[in-house]
Amino acid sequence: MNTSTAQPIKNWVLGLTGGIGCGKSAVSAMFEQLGITVVDADIIARQVVAPNSNGLAAISEHFGTTVLNPDGSLNRAKLREIIFADNAQKTWLNNLLHPLIREKTLNDLSTANSAYVVLVAPLLFENGLEQYCDRTLIIDVPVAVQLERTIARDNINEQQALSIIAAQMSREEKLHRADDVVDNNQPLALVAIVIQQLHTQYLTLAAKK
Incomplete structure (x- = not known):
């Protein structure tokens, strides 16, 4: 509640x-x-790092283009490898993504037009x-x-x-x-x-x- x-x-x-x-x-x-209307936190987590998003631009600027696939999308396996090996990098990523995910989640919850x-x-x-x-x-x-x-x-x-x-x-x-x-x-x-x-x-x- x-x-x-x-x-x-x-x-x-x-x-x-x-x-x-x-x-x-x-x-x-x-x-x-x-x-x-259903708002899915897992889907939002993918949307905030989609190609051409501010989230992905910040990630590639910080980690370099090695975390990108040839098509410009996020190489999740490579990024996971980096953050699991370095707790400071994991913290940096969480500090970037959590506010982005929360902002989009709250916006989607507020703008839904179903009964609930x-x-x-x-x-x-x-x-x-x-x-x-x-x-x-x-x-x-x-x-x-x-x-x-x-x-x-x-x-x-x-x-x-x-x-x-x-x-x-x-x-x-x-x-x-x-x-x-x-x-x-x-x-x-x-x-x-x-x-x-x-x-x-x-x-x-x-x-x-």
């Missing part, structure tokens, strides 16, 4: 989160099908983004299901998947902090029914803002 003094957003905002492999994309698509707006962010709580939300929803599955889905989707081994899950806020902590929970370890048709019910509640809450 939003009780902070963060920049006011005219729209009622639902923060949607969950660990890797929990099915956030499938659920956010259900909200879109109901006519609700959904902010999808895997690190919603970790990055303090819940302060911009009126309510939060976690998409939940057991860790074993997270592992299975992540290994299949990303073509990685179990140890790599476990490392990614361990780096995120624990499932228990997210469940404790979220206002609403959707069990996504069931057929999507049943999940869609739950989302429709929540949508009805959110419409009522949004109308009061």
Whole structure:
């Protein structure tokens, strides 16, 4: 629940989160099908370093053209290699990107014209983004299901998947902090029914803002 003094957003905002492999994309698509605008933090993170963006220009000026692909896009693997080897460079990059991402996120949340707006962010709580939300929803599955889905989707081994899950806020902590929970370890048709019910509640809450 939003009780902070963060920049006011005219729209009622639902923060949607969950660990890797929990099915956030499938659920956010259900909200879109109901006519609700979805703002995805991961997509924004890519947009702020897209070709011809100020973010990418600053990165290439700082790190040199070795972090660019031949087509002028960001060579993410090369940049990742640099920042993992040098914590100061990682800090510099975060100081550049986080304000850009936050500014675009807040702008997109404020300019959405649906009845309310959904902010999808895997690190919603970790990055303090819940302060911009009126309510939060976690998409939940057991860790074993997270592992299975992540290994299949990303073509990685179990140890790599476990490392990614361990780096995120624990499932228990997210469940404790979220206002609403959707069990996504069931057929999507049943999940869609739950989302429709929540949508009805959110419409009522949004109308009061």
